Amino acid sequence: xxxxxxxxxxxxxxxxxxxxxxxxxxxxxxxxxxxxxxxxxxxxxxxxxxxxxxxxxxxxxxxxxxxxxxxxxxxxxxxxxxxxxxxxxxxxxxxxxxxxxxxxxxxxxxxxxxxxxxxxxxxxxxxxxxxxxxxxxxxxxxxxxxxxxxxxxxxxxxxxxxxxxxxxxxxxxxxxxxxxxxxxxxxxxxxxxxxxxxxxxxxxxxxxxxxxxxxxxxxxxxxxxxxxxxxxxxxxxxxxxxxxxxxxxxxxxxxxxxxxxxxxxxxxxxxxxxxxxxxxxxxxxxxxxxxxxxxxxxxxxxxxxxxxxxxxxxxxxxxxxxxxxxxxxxxxxxxxxxxxxxxxxxxxxxxxxxxxxxxxxxxxxxxxxxxxxxxxxxxxxxxxxxxxxxxxxxxxxxxxxxxxxxxxxxxxxxxxxxxxxxxxxxxxxxxxxxxxxxxxxxxxxxxxxxxxxxxxxxxxxxxxxxxxxxxxxxxxxxxxxxxxxxxxxxxxxxxxxxxxxxxxxxxxxxxxxxxxxxxxxxxxxxxxxxxxxxxxxxxxxxxxxxxxxxxxxxxxxxxxxxxxxxxxxxxxxxxxxxxxxxxxxxxxxxxxxxxxxxx
Numbered sequence: 001x002x003x004x005x006x007x008x009x010x011x012x013x014x015x016x017x018x019x020x021x022x023x024x025x026x027x028x029x030x031x032x033x034x035x036x037x038x039x040x041x042x043x044x045x046x047x048x049x050x051x052x053x054x055x056x057x058x059x060x061x062x063x064x065x066x067x068x069x070x071x072x073x074x075x076x077x078x079x080x081x082x083x084x085x086x087x088x089x090x091x092x093x094x095x096x097x098x099x100x101x102x103x104x105x106x107x108x109x110x111x112x113x114x115x116x117x118x119x120x121x122x123x124x125x126x127x128x129x130x131x132x133x134x135x136x137x138x139x140x141x142x143x144x145x146x147x148x149x150x151x152x153x154x155x156x157x158x159x160x161x162x163x164x165x166x167x168x169x170x171x172x173x174x175x176x177x178x179x180x181x182x183x184x185x186x187x188x189x190x191x192x193x194x195x196x197x198x199x200x201x202x203x204x205x206x207x208x209x210x211x212x213x214x215x216x217x218x219x220x221x222x223x224x225x226x227x228x229x230x231x232x233x234x235x236x237x238x239x240x241x242x243x244x245x246x247x248x249x250x251x252x253x254x255x256x257x258x259x260x261x262x263x264x265x266x267x268x269x270x271x272x273x274x275x276x277x278x279x280x281x282x283x284x285x286x287x288x289x290x291x292x293x294x295x296x297x298x299x300x301x302x303x304x305x306x307x308x309x310x311x312x313x314x315x316x317x318x319x320x321x322x323x324x325x326x327x328x329x330x331x332x333x334x335x336x337x338x339x340x341x342x343x344x345x346x347x348x349x350x351x352x353x354x355x356x357x358x359x360x361x362x363x364x365x366x367x368x369x370x371x372x373x374x375x376x377x378x379x380x381x382x383x384x385x386x387x388x389x390x391x392x393x394x395x396x397x398x399x400x401x402x403x404x405x406x407x408x409x410x411x412x413x414x415x416x417x418x419x420x421x422x423x424x425x426x427x428x429x430x431x432x433x434x435x436x437x438x439x440x441x442x443x444x445x446x447x448x449x450x451x452x453x454x455x456x457x458x459x460x461x462x463x464x465x466x467x468x469x470x471x472x473x474x475x476x477x478x479x480x481x482x483x484x485x486x487x488x489x490x491x492x493x494x495x496x497x498x499x500x501x502x503x504x505x506x507x508x509x510x511x512x513x514x515x516x517x518x519x520x521x522x523x524x525x526x527x528x529x530x531x532x533x534x535x536x537x538x539x540x541x542x543x544x545x546x547x548x549x550x551x552x553x554x555x556x557x558x559x560x561x562x563x564x565x566x567x568x569x570x571x572x573x574x575x576x577x578x579x580x581x582x583x584x585x586x587x588x589x590x591x592x593x594x595x596x597x598x599x
Contacts, residue, residue, distance in 0.1 A: 039094035046093040050120035058090040063112040065561040066578040068131040079134035085141045111577030130577030165511040167485045183499040189227035197242040198228040201502030238289025254307035261345035272356035272539035299368035306332040340377045340384040344401025351408035382424030414547035439487025458484040459502040473557030515543040521568030523549045528568035534585040
């Protein structure tokens with residue numbers, strides 16, 4: 001009799017569930033169906049159903065314009081295992097946060113998408129921010145089912161994030177990382193080799209890792225940055241080429257424009273990353289030298305200054321003098337050729353400093369130099385000559401340097417003209433320097449000496465073309481980066497130098513999304529300008545910074561359908577979540593800080 005009564009109660013409850021919630025059986029999927037899952041849109045209905053059917057409520061709090069919500073739909077809710085687990089144990093509830101300000105405010109720190117799992121009584125079990133990979137999400141769902149107490153479910157979600165895709169095999173990647181650490185001079189900073197100099201890619205890789213929370217890499221970067229200041233000319237500023245005898249105290253005194261550009265850019269990035277006044281001062285010392293000795297009356301930049309006052313005579317005593325004493329003896333020769341390569345490098349460095357340091361004069365200088373190079377060195381189709389007239393070529397380095405300069409100018413100014421020019425340089429490179437087996441050759445030449453690909457150029461190109469593709473949305477630009485990376489991934493190439501963490505930088509960037517920062521508002525709106533300045537000053541190089549003034553039409557790559565705020569606002573998308581509209585500059589840093597804390 002008792003068994004019959006239990007069966008009767010069960011059948012009554014089941015019938016009630018079917019009558020109350022026919023939507024589970026008959027409703028059509030919502031417009032955003034998240035991998036075929038039939039989502040309820042009413043929290044009242046969802047919790048009523050959960051109580052009757054003894055299920056958990058899975059709240060998917062989305063923003064319809066959110067990039068990572070689309071990724072969550074496609075990859076996670078589109079996964080067959082995840083979908084089956086939800087159907088078996090959960091009531092799926094999907095709510096657009098824009099329609100529910102109460103929920104938007106409650107879970108705003110979790111960004112979008114936000115995932116919250118409730119018991120049927122409305123108590124929270126877990127909260128998760130951003131995109132979650134299918135294996136980790138499936139494990140979380142099963143952990144909740146096994147033990148729905150909040151503490152147990154939280155601790156059970158300890159699955160490591162899925163390994164990032166890579167063009168490098170595991171052994172090559174591990175060896176490159178090992179070499180990066182093994183070649184570091186822990187006593188003096190820099191590389192543990194006979195010539196001391198600031199290795200651009202080693203320090204930039206360390207800065208990038210430091211921004212991801214690696215304190216060991218941060219210490220390596222700071223030590224090298226501090227040690228390399230011994231190569232700064234105390235009287236004129238600028239940087240000597242290198243020091244011999246495995247220390248920083250025996251410099252060779254030549255000053256190359258390429259070296260000035262590389263150091264200027266690295267110290268600019270370091271200043272933003274570490275917020276140290278000494279790094280900012282280093283930028284100023286390099287700029288002072290470049291302005292005094294390498295800048296032409298037209299605003300473009302010369303190539304180099306000799307190490308010797310008199311050819312063949314060592315100048316150690318000369319460079320120990322102060323400015324007045326040196327000038328009384330004369331000034332070492334400056335090579336006044338104007339090459340696209342060196343100018344592109346300095347323009348990029350100045351524009352980078354303008355972006356992260358807020359230096360308006362640096363932007364003016366970089367624009368002036370870029371305009372001159374365009375007027376005097378441009379080739380049809382987006383490329384650049386090296387000199388006024390080239391005996392051979394064109395050369396990859398010149399067009400690549402100018403392409404990187406144009407992209408830096410776009411980030412610093414939000415002037416779309418520069419992005420258009422950057423895209424044209426990439427198209428020229430693809431048409432003139434590509435190899436079918438991967439990688440890009442250094443010159444287009446029909447001479448007897450065949451041009452070969454250079455590692456440094458292919459690293460620089462892979463990083464440039466990949467970031468450019470994020471701005472333009474063009475698969476052709478992405479293909480350039482992938483071709484360069486195929487060449488770099490060959491162990492014979494990757495291990496050709498004692499260390500080359502630039503390959504790791506290129507690979508990491510190619511297989512991850514940049515920090516995406518968009519300001520919406522008219523460029524004449526005084527409320528929009530400080531928001532744009534704030535996103536510019538964020539320290540990452542690998543970021544996509546845009547200012548969307550609707551008077552200029554759609555963004556070049558309109559891959560996010562933003563809402564239309566009634567006033568100037570910023571939107572921030574990290575690697576796995578997007579913010580609400582942010583109206584105050586200080587809130588941008590708060591959102592990013594909370595993103596790091598909740599990783």
